[in-house]
Amino acid sequence: MPVTLADVAQATGLSASTVSRALSDPDKVNPHTRDRVRRAARELGYVPNQTARSLSSGHHDIIGLIVPDIANPFFPPIIKAIQARAGLKGKTVIITDVDEHPGDEVQRAQVIRKRVDGLIMVSPRASEERLHELAHLNPIVFVNRQVAGAANVLVDNADGMAEAVEHLTALGHRKLAYLNGPRRSWSNTQRREAIVAACAAQGVELVEYGPFEPQIQAGVRAADLVYASEVTAVIAYDDLIALGLMTRLAERGVRVGHDLSVIGIDDSPMSGMAYPTLTSIHVPGAEAGMTAVDLVLGMIENPSDEEPPVVQLETRLVVRGSTALAPAT
Amino acid sequence: MPVTLADVAQATGLSASTVSRALSDPDKVNPHTRDRVRRAARELGYVPNQTARSLSSGHHDIIGLIVPDIANPFFPPIIKAIQARAGLKGKTVIITDVDEHPGDEVQRAQVIRKRVDGLIMVSPRASEERLHELAHLNPIVFVNRQVAGAANVLVDNADGMAEAVEHLTALGHRKLAYLNGPRRSWSNTQRREAIVAACAAQGVELVEYGPFEPQIQAGVRAADLVYASEVTAVIAYDDLIALGLMTRLAERGVRVGHDLSVIGIDDSPMSGMAYPTLTSIHVPGAEAGMTAVDLVLGMIENPSDEEPPVVQLETRLVVRGSTALAPAT
């Protein structure tokens, strides 16, 4: 039923080979022939069958993207940046959401790898051991997660975290809490180590709570722990936890940005819309996504046995309304 | 390099046909043979090439999903519901985000249609005329958008809107504003007609503003118009606009849920987290998504020339903190 290459060949009286070339490698064909083929193709409504093309050419012009949770506002900007960048280079991206199930990450990657030319995995939750299994399948780049020996786009939490602690110190805070992200989360380990170091360096007392899932509800739970403690400032593993925290504290009569200061991480779009607006550590997600596309395309075009590239990006603090002078004691 | 069916055939001394059957249609093969094949496949690390399988079988076990904007919190729950439901039936879904470009919707659909068995389009922005072009390509179902003669999962805005106006009337509001969504948006037309009808029926005065894009920033702009007007309550095209509105009004000293009542639409996860929490009209997105999967799979399995199915789902009002008694005049 659908129009095939053979139909176009027949209509023009040319061979399938020539039609194929005219359409996908025009330089190898007489300009006049090329135009004739193109016109016929258009008239017949010919659309190449990508599946057949992939099978014979061995490439798909598709990049696979695996993310933990598209409902987490940290990811959409990254996904969009990746799609935009890939589109610019003529590649399509197919997205898989694994719903925060670490076990699914590797399995889903296995399933789609034969359909894609390369993979990007953003903030994977699986163990490094399991991620290693993937490193040799396709060109693959890991974003926001260090995997030894693989291509990585990493975000250095240290700067932003140091700025955050510095900011709080300058406002007179002497005792603060860190709300941990998920147990075994690589990002959380990075963030935790950065804040411990920053607090030690700046002589600030630190208490920790958690682990908490990166969800608003977890922040709501955290609020009661914070309420019962004596800290004057809180840094949360991410904006979602921070937002849940603020909501619940408001219910209990705590004025965030007055009685208590709160800092989130990710600088997601919602941070500017919360009440009060949320001071947050900006993580360059879109930039990381674009970089990942460039890396993976480079690896596809130019498969080498050299050490895979590793790119480091920086974080920085964005000050808004949720941080203020420590209350007088 | 990768292990093929032929490798497994050779290893077992069987033909490729038998190996193929043992793996994908086990009932057609001697149980003993089947086990032998499976063991060999496992040992060799054989993974079927889906591209080849698709080319010869003619199906992909993939459903294509096209959404306007994954960063809009209305969509992730729908996407997740679709993925979950499809996964249950052994299908994979590939998501395409068209970044609110109506022109891309049809084009992207054309591009992926040869790679998928069916399409789901959620809240498409393109003209009905253009959408009609797609209706005959694949099995396709349109969610949250009426396209005559095609399979539709629709959401009836009338009930929720009537409840919203009723709720405000009961609180003493007599003059309210509707913030329109995008010009030419089908949903906006539905919502607008529903509110006009509800206000007329209940004797409430209505003023309109907009069009506004479904983005927080648009709500911020809307706030100043509302501020300058004399309404005591506002219903926004969606939660994002409502949230932007609330934020900006708070900045200007208006106490939402006291001086002014605000109602959003979509009941997105953020509505419970805003301050005050946002009264919103619940739209059954997840349910719509699951229904769409069932419809499209039904159409794939059972292509008929009968009238494509149309399912209607209901909306309802969820009351939270942003609506209150009209201020005494």
Next chain:
DNA sequence: CTGAAAGCGCTTACAG
């Protein structure tokens, strides 16, 4: 229950 053969719709060396 199993195998040989054709075919899915392309691409791409190889000749000419």
Next chain:
DNA sequence: CTGAAAGCGCTTACAG
């Protein structure tokens, strides 16, 4: 510059 042929890795009637 163009064509005939082989091949990508499977599936699936058709025989036996």
